[in-house]
Amino acid sequence: MRNAVIFLLQVLFLIAIFSASNFIVKYTNLFIPGNVLGMILLFVSLTLGIVKLNYIEKAAEYLIKHLALFFIPYAVGIMTYGDLIKTSGWKLLVMIVGSTIIGLIITSGMTQYLSSKEKQKHVQSDSQ
Amino acid sequence: MFSLTLSNIIITILIYFGARLLYKHVSNPFTTPVLLATIVIIIILIIADINYEQYAPAKDWITYFLGPGTVALAVPMYKNRVVIKENAVQVLGSLTVGSIATIASAVYISKLLNLSEMIQATSAVKAVTIPVALEVVTLIGGDPSLAAVLVITAGIFGAAFGPLCLTLCKIHDPISRGLGMGTVSHGIGTSQAVVEGKLQGAVSSVAMGAAAILTSIVLPLIYNIFN
Numbered sequence: 001m002r003n004a005v006i007f008l009l010q011v012l013f014l015i016a017i018f019s020a021s022n023f024i025v026k027y028t029n030l031f032i033p034g035n036v037l038g039m040i041l042l043f044v045s046l047t048l049g050i051v052k053l054n055y056i057e058k059a060a061e062y063l064i065k066h067l068a069l070f071f072i073p074y075a076v077g078i079m080t081y082g083d084l085i086k087t088s089g090w091k092l093l094v095m096i097v098g099s100t101i102i103g104l105i106i107t108s109g110m111t112q113y114l115s116s117k118e119k120q121k122h123v124q125s126d127s128q
Numbered sequence: 129m130f131s132l133t134l135s136n137i138i139i140t141i142l143i144y145f146g147a148r149l150l151y152k153h154v155s156n157p158f159t160t161p162v163l164l165a166t167i168v169i170i171i172i173l174i175i176a177d178i179n180y181e182q183y184a185p186a187k188d189w190i191t192y193f194l195g196p197g198t199v200a201l202a203v204p205m206y207k208n209r210v211v212i213k214e215n216a217v218q219v220l221g222s223l224t225v226g227s228i229a230t231i232a233s234a235v236y237i238s239k240l241l242n243l244s245e246m247i248q249a250t251s252a253v254k255a256v257t258i259p260v261a262l263e264v265v266t267l268i269g270g271d272p273s274l275a276a277v278l279v280i281t282a283g284i285f286g287a288a289f290g291p292l293c294l295t296l297c298k299i300h301d302p303i304s305r306g307l308g309m310g311t312v313s314h315g316i317g318t319s320q321a322v323v324e325g326k327l328q329g330a331v332s333s334v335a336m337g338a339a340a341i342l343t344s345i346v347l348p349l350i351y352n353i354f355n
Contacts, residue, residue, distance in 0.1 A: 014196035021199070031344045033259030035198035036337045042202035047209070060200035063193060064329065067319035068162040068287075069144045070194040073187035074258065075166040075280045075316075076140075079173065080180045084277070091241040095251055096282050099234035100312045103255060104290055107226025107335075108299045108308030114218040115301060 010059030017042055136178070136186035143168050160288035162316055198257075198315060201337075204322075204330035211327065212334060215303055219334065222304075226311045227339050230255045231347065246271055252347060254278040257314040260340040267348040279314065286313025287320035302327045310335025 021041060022034035030037065045051040078085075084092075147161040147168070158164065173183060205212070212219065234251040243251070250270030253261040258279050265275040290313060294305050302325055309317035310332030318336050322329030 011196065014199050018195040018199045022195075031263075032341055033257065033263070035195050035259065036257065036340055038195070038199035039202045039205070039333070039337055042199050043205050046202060046206040053203070053206070056200070057203060059196075060203040063197040063200045064204065064319075064322055066144075067194075067197050067315065067322065068165075069141065070191055070197055071162055071280070071283065071316050071319065072140060072144060072165050072169065073183070073190045074276065075162065075284060076169050076173070076183065076187070077180055078166070078277055078280060079170045081277050084274070088243065088247075091238075091243055092247070092278065093281070094241065095234055095237040095243070096254060096278060097285055098237050099230055099251070100255070100282050100286050100290070101293055102233040103226050103230030103312040104286065104293055104308040105297055105299075106229040107222050107311045108294055108304040109297065110222040110225055111215075111218050111304035111307050112299050112301045114222065115215060115303065118218065 007058055007062070010056050011063070013056055014042075014059055014063065132178070132182060133185040133189070136183050137189055139172060140165075140169060140186060140190060143172070157288040157292055160284075160320065162319065163284050163288045166284065194315070201318065201329075201333035204326055205333050208327055208330035211303065212331065219303070219307060219331070220338070222307060223311055223335055223338050224342060226308065227255065227342055228346075230312050231343070245269070247274065249351070250274045250278060252351060253343065254282045255312050255314065256340045256343045257336055260344050264344050264347055268351045280316070283313045283316025286317040290317060291320070291324060303331050306331030307335045311339045314339070 018034060018038045021038035024030065025032070025034045025037055032040075042051065042056075046053065144161060144165045147159070147165040150164070151159045151161050173179075231252045234254055235248050238248040238251045246269065249268045250265055252268060253265045253270065253275050256264070256279070258276060261275045261279045262272045265272055286309060290309050291305070294300075294308060299305060299308070305324065306321045306328035309321040309328070313320075314336050318329060318332040321332035
């Protein structure tokens, strides 16, 4: 029972940060969405020690574990685009698949290449 | 009306947990929970003759948690801050190049396939998180509701097939994998990167946020160069 209450309070704490961020975005016309601002604010608060990890950790881990669930209803919305899918669905799919693979391989490939070079440099400087 | 909403919420949650359970035993791209659950729920709604408008109240309840869920991504970011800081140069460089490559290739492929200018513009935002995509798309002459479909499809494709593509390309480093997933497949990619590992999830969250910020600033400025 006690754990359930703590868990709920933690969820409410995250909701409070999200709502506050939405409020800030709305009244300052900031170019980033409320959820991303909330993520940044929470990260900064954790780093500065304003928020302690144990205030939110349980709820945060649970919400992240099931993040996919919260996207599913949006994905179900694709069912309303039957006509578009019939007329140009395959073209859109080719574009999405092609561009996603290109972006993914370039981003991840470049990171791995750069960090392996970095490691080599370390190895060389260690051996000198 | 309320009971329909409640049953839609329960169906969505049950199908999701079912898909998750199946994925634990049979993990391949087609059993990725977000892909499989979406397909099953669409089929159920069609069979039960429930349209998307009737499903909308259930959608609003469930998707509300995306807000606090995204905020919560700060926790893995914080726990992995040392590793991310050590790799800050690679992370930022690759993320910028990767985001531009994603945008340019999407617009270019749309052009090659003779898709309309409106669709070309909309394709440019397909890699970023939904709220940002919807804001930016109108600035460059695209359509918000099409943007939502493209963003979701890019997210699901990346979540389901991204890890396989990376493995085929011999990219095994967790930081590199997480970074790619978050850059091209935003929150949906991140939800799958989290399953792969905590570090992947943390880096993917950073990539998702940074790609969103980068796109919202840069895309309206550079869109005319590509076109």
